[in-house]
Amino acid sequence: MDCRSNKLLDLWIFIICILDMTNGGFQSTLNENFTRSTAIDEYQTASTTVTQTSIIHKISVTSTPTNYEILSDDKSGFSLTQPAIISEPYFDSQTPKNVTGLVGKSAFLNCRVKNLGNKTVSWIRHRDIHILTVGSYTYTSDQRFQATHHKETDDWTLQIKWAQKRDSGVYECQVSTQPVHSYFVNLNIVVPTAAIHGAPDLHFDKGSTINLTCTIKFSPEPPAYIFWYHLDEVISYDSMRGGVSVITEKGDITISYLLIQNADLADSGRYSCSPSNADVASVRVHVLNVRALISGGEHPEAMQTSSCQYQYQKDHYIKMTSLMIIVFLYNHILWPIAIASKLYSVCYEHSSHLCTALFIKTKS
Numbered sequence: 001m002d003c004r005s006n007k008l009l010d011l012w013i014f015i016i017c018i019l020d021m022t023n024g025g026f027q028s029t030l031n032e033n034f035t036r037s038t039a040i041d042e043y044q045t046a047s048t049t050v051t052q053t054s055i056i057h058k059i060s061v062t063s064t065p066t067n068y069e070i071l072s073d074d075k076s077g078f079s080l081t082q083p084a085i086i087s088e089p090y091f092d093s094q095t096p097k098n099v100t101g102l103v104g105k106s107a108f109l110n111c112r113v114k115n116l117g118n119k120t121v122s123w124i125r126h127r128d129i130h131i132l133t134v135g136s137y138t139y140t141s142d143q144r145f146q147a148t149h150h151k152e153t154d155d156w157t158l159q160i161k162w163a164q165k166r167d168s169g170v171y172e173c174q175v176s177t178q179p180v181h182s183y184f185v186n187l188n189i190v191v192p193t194a195a196i197h198g199a200p201d202l203h204f205d206k207g208s209t210i211n212l213t214c215t216i217k218f219s220p221e222p223p224a225y226i227f228w229y230h231l232d233e234v235i236s237y238d239s240m241r242g243g244v245s246v247i248t249e250k251g252d253i254t255i256s257y258l259l260i261q262n263a264d265l266a267d268s269g270r271y272s273c274s275p276s277n278a279d280v281a282s283v284r285v286h287v288l289n290v291r292a293l294i295s296g297g298e299h300p301e302a303m304q305t306s307s308c309q310y311q312y313q314k315d316h317y318i319k320m321t322s323l324m325i326i327v328f329l330y331n332h333i334l335w336p337i338a339i340a341s342k343l344y345s346v347c348y349e350h351s352s353h354l355c356t357a358l359f360i361k362t363k364s
Contacts (some may be wrong), residue, residue: 003253010044089116089175090185091183095302101189101278109158109185110175119176121156123147126184130279133158163189192219192278199283205290209261214281215253222250223237223275228258231269264286 001116092112101107113121123145124133131139133147144161162168166189173183197213205209217222228235235258237244243261248254255276260267264289272282 016264022137045056079338087115087183088177089119091173091181095183095185097184098186099165099188101187102163102220103163103189103191103280107160107163107167107187107189109160109171109173109187111156111157111158111185112154113173113175114154116175117156121149122176123156123158124172124174126172132171142215160187161340165191185237190218190220191316192223192275193217194273194275194281196280196281196283199281201284201286203286203288204263205262206265206287208263209265210258210263210285210287212258212271212273212283214256214258214275216256216275216278217253219277222254222275223277225276226254226256227274227289229274231273232265232272250301265289 005226042219083161085335090113091112095112099107100107109123111123120135120136122139124130132142132145133139136147136149137310138145138147146161148157149155149158150157156173158171158173168187168189171185171187173185175181194214194216198217202212212228214226214228216226226246228246235244235246237246247257247259249256256273256275258271258273266286268287270282270284272280274280
């Protein structure tokens with residue numbers, strides 16, 4: 001190679017060195033690009049590994065159903081959010097399955113559905129398999145039925161207004177899943193009844209204490225009030241007569257006692273017990289002067305004034321009087337007629353003229 005060629009080669013090397021120093025060098029650029037590419041690949045590989053590890057080592061799902069759950073790994077510090085599997089709707093088993101309603105009042109049937117989602121709740125009457133409500137919409141023409149949703153408690157309540165005895169029966173709370181989920185509630189509509197012990201008639205001795213007992217049964221709640229009437233007038237406990245008091249024991253069976261001290265003949269008549277949630281019950285009270293009716297010197301305080309004993313004495317007196325009348329009629333009328341008829345038939349068979357003469361003589 002000649003001298004000129006060597007000089008030209010040295011010149012190109014010099015120019016390349018100058019350019020390399022100015023731009024940071026070709027080798028540095030290549031090394032930097034290589035380093036960056038390697039770092040990106042390692043980051044992607046680490047991210048993929050962490051994600052897979054996070055999915056494998058996810059936290060346990062709580063018992064409360066959620067729409068999303070956080071998948072995380074405590075060691076890596078990375079997290080991933082993804083949709084979780086939503087469980088099926090289910091019923092709260094603590095909801096009452098037996099409900100007692102009062103005739104003429106509103107009855108309420110509850111159905112508590114958890115995790116309902118986009119499903120629909122319907123109420124069905126089992127007596128005729130009739131759909132009553134769908135969601136909050138009343139599906140039947142009987143507007144006494146109405147469904148209400150309480151979001152804070154997840155309750156779906158079926159209200160039956162002005163409940164009647166025929167409304168008793170089984171009702172189904174149904175969720176529109178596949179297959180459907182059902183919860184059954186039994187409704188019993190009761191008619192409270194009031195009765196006075198010893199009705200229809202009670203007898204008391206003059207001067208004794210009248211004690212009337214009124215019992216109210218088949219009521220889901222005690223009556224708000226109980227009024228007592230005498231001859232269709234409300235009994236006043238602070239009247240001028242005095243000695244009148246009422247004792248009421250409320251519970252599943254409510255009992256009201258009317259006490260009237262020192263009974264007089266004017267206290268006789270019809271008494272009525274009128275609870276706020278039941279029909280009126282009545283009894284006829286008879287105040288008698290037993291001392292004048294019954295002889296024997298017994299003291300009034302020693303005599304039992306119940307209607308049963310008085311009725312027994314009355315029936316016994318009637319029977320004895322009837323028996324005496326029958327004996328009298330038989331001895332003085334029936335028996336002589338029978339004897340005379342027998343004698344006449346005997347005489348007529350032997351000698352009609354003799355019998356005729358004998359009867360004429362006897363008659364004269």
